[in-house]
Amino acid sequence: MKFPAPLKTGHLVKRYKRFLADIVLDETGEEITAHCANPGSMLGLKEPGSKVWVSQSDKPKRKLKYSFEIIEADGALVGINTAYPNKLVEEALVAGKISELNGFETLRREVKYGKNSRIDLLLEGGEHSTTYVEVKNVHLMRQAGLAEFPDSVTARGAKHLGELADMVAEGHRAAMVFMVQRPDCDRLSLASDIDPNYAAAFAAAKAAGVEAYAVGCSVTPEAIEVNRTVALEF
Known part of the structure; x- marks a missing residue:
């Protein structure tokens, strides 16, 4: 499964309310709220400051245009999107x-x-x-x-x-x-x-x-x- 467009890097501020994550993008320094498609606790995968990757949607009607896709944890890249x-x-x-x-x-x-x-x-x-x-x-x-x-x-x-x-x-x-x-x-x-x-x-x-x-x-x-x-x- 290939991502349709290059992912953007950033650092996690916090994951909250199960489906939301605040992330600071490396490219611009902007703090954005990304959709977190994961209903679980994400135990061990929500440490503030962790390097993350997000995708960006070009759909104009989407409330949140970014999606939280990958986090670096324990020296490995971990996929957190349960839609995949x-x-x-x-x-x-x-x-x-x-x-x-x-x-x-x-x-x-x-x-x-x-x-x-x-x-x-x-x-x-x-x-x-x-x-x-x-x-x-x-x-x-x-x-x-x-x-x-x-x-x-x-x-x-x-x-x-x-x-x-x-x-x-x-x-x-x-x-x-x-x-x-x-x-x-x-x-x-x-x-x-x-x-x-x-x-x-x-x-x-x-x-x-x-x-x-x-x-x-x-x-x-x-x-x-x-x-x-x-x-x-x-």
Whole structure:
């Protein structure tokens, strides 16, 4: 996934109200408010003074013309925009980078299923039965090399796990794909201390036959691209 235009650099003043970030642009010294497309806590990724990258929209009707895209943390560039993981996983699937999910004929996005939900990606035809794929963004790292999910309580995430288990019970495949938007992690675990209910829901879904995979990506100011698998430690 390439950014359509060069990103601008700056330094973070503060991230607040979940979806807002004040940033001083390096080029002009102007302090701007950027849209922060991330509903999580961004634990470890909101230190004031951190170097950041933002994109600029040319859409005249946008209230905030800048979007917070990348932050430098722990010596690495970390993607914080949670609008991208679905697209990144889709690109990886089409390129055959998640071998366990290869062999499908068609891919559809945001298909209604479950209880007023939409599955991120639906794989149909080919070698396997219909496969429901839920994608989760990951960027929390509290131990070197170990990514963790979630970074805040996610009742919605637990609900999705139950619905994936329901699809398995109906005879379909279901898979959770964790997208690690940072290059410095090669392992993934569940942050059960942050959300024990999610960890319990995941254990139940796994026992019901829901599959789990994790992939990592390179992050640069030019592009974010899936480039490796990440080992699961749960």
